[in-house]
Amino acid sequence: MRLSTSWMYQQSLTTMLNQQSALAATQNQVTTGVRINVASDDPAGAGQVVSLSHVIAANTQYSNNIDSANTRLNTEASTLTSVNSVLDSARTLALQAINGTLSDSDRKSIASQLGQIRDQLVQLANTTDSNGNALFAGTSTTRAPFQVGTNGVVSYVGNDDSQHASVGSGLQVVTGDAGSGLFMNVPAGNGSFATGVGSANTGTLVVGANSVTDLAAWNSTKAASGGGYTITFGTGGSWTAADANGNPVLDSSGNPVGGTYQDGGSISFNGMSIAMSGTPAAGDTVSVTNGGQQDIFTTLSNMISSLQSGTTDTQLANQMSRQIESIDQTQSTISATQVAIGGRLNTLTQQQGAYQDLNVTYQSALTDVAGADPYTAISNLSLQSAALQASQQVFAQVKQMSLFNYLK
Incomplete structure (x- = not known):
């Protein structure tokens, strides 16, 4: 195999470039981690x-x-x-x-x-x-x-x-x-129903707090009410209730609900209770409506x-x-x-x-x-740096090897 001067130059140069590249990569690892x-x-x-x-x-x-x-x-x-x-x-x-x-x-x-x-x-x-x-x-x-x-x-x-x-x-x-x-x-109202007094009322009746006291009874009767009830007062505080169609509200025995209201008392039927105060006049009414909303x-x-x-x-x-x-x-x-x-x-x-x-x-x-492992990277950096220096020294010696130097 014939070894030319240019080939030796190229080999030495390639080796140094590869070592420089590896050294640069290792330096980057040490610097950045x-x-x-x-x-x-x-x-x-x-x-x-x-x-x-x-x-x-x-x-x-x-x-x-x-x-x-x-x-x-x-x-x-x-x-x-x-x-x-x-x-x-x-x-x-x-x-x-x-x-x-x-x-x-x-x-x-x-x-x-x-x-x-x-x-x-x-x-x-x-x-x-x-x-x-x-x-x-x-x-x-x-x-x-x-x-x-x-x-x-x-x-x-x-x-x-x-x-x-x-x-x-x-x-x-x-x-x-x-x-x-x-x-x-x-x-509207208490969330289940809303109450209101008749616009033509002449007594001093005021509707107060109201609520559903028996949810099962309320749920089972509200649909049959046709959308609500009307409570009508007679003389002496007597009262009766009718649904939205004007039919009397019946209790579980089939009798019309009703009774006598006293000032500060309440009226209860079909799972709801309505507190009131004041004295109603004969013919005064209180309405009960299901649902509704108001902003x-x-x-x-x-x-x-x-x-x-x-x-x-x-x-x-x-x-x-x-x-x-x-x-x-x-x-x-x-x-x-x-x-x-x-x-x-x-x-x-x-x-x-x-x-x-x-x-x-x-x-x-x-x-x-x-x-990067800092200990390994620093060790590699030291070894690669020494190897590069050695390659550079070898190259310096190789480049002096020529026929002209021999003839001298």
Whole structure:
């Protein structure tokens, strides 16, 4: 085999270039602490790095979603607390207004305060989150879901859907409740039925608290009532009840229900109880209607109208009592939502803690796969540096080997 000078040069140069490349890679490992910089460094390990990196990136995004969801839910919880406080003030004013010693100017003053409360409630219902999105618009993009018309009527222009955030694989958490369920679709009365006095009543009868006392009896008879009942009073407080078709209401024995009402007592039949006060006149009536809804803004408007209309003390007491029931139903809905928000926040806290633990585990695994052993890397760096120096010295000697040098 013939060894030429150019071949020896090329071999020496190739050896030095390879050693320089290996030395540079080792220097990079020592500097960065990373063993796999390109897939060719360790094809199998590189695949693991890609998989772990994807998992860590997904967990980081879920953690960011949790942070955003926490902020939004805490804002909603704070807003609902303010709403409850405002409704407490409205309820207190309604109870004050029933006081028979108030003058017309006093009632108008209360009406003015209720008007301010209604405006404040609209403002709270239009609260936005940190990104400027309405809290209670559902999934709608409108910034003001509650609009006040020229007639003072408040309408809802959002939708009934709830906003969600993805906080895990297949796990979503509600981050926003639609305002329709919180403020608009409020069950009337006690949630099961609503009561009212006849507009032609002449006595001093006031309908107070009412409730379902026997759910089974109520459920089995409400459909047969045709939508409600009418209680009619006779002389001496005697009363009878008829369904919506005018047919007498019968007890379990087939006899018409009825009895004698006494001031401060109650009337009970078909699983419901209605407390009353005052003295009814003959011919006075009380109506019972099933279901129905009333938004809280209409409730406040009704209270204002009643205070400004100059009605009698008895009429005002009945009207305000019905609106207080609506306030109570709204606050009950809000309280239930606050409990639900607390549960969601607890879920987010637990999920965030899980991601923090998993992130530590995955980062450790990534370091094990892609990280360089500092002791090995430094040792290799020393050996490769010595080998390169040796190659360079050999090359310096080889390049001097030529025919001309021999002839000299």
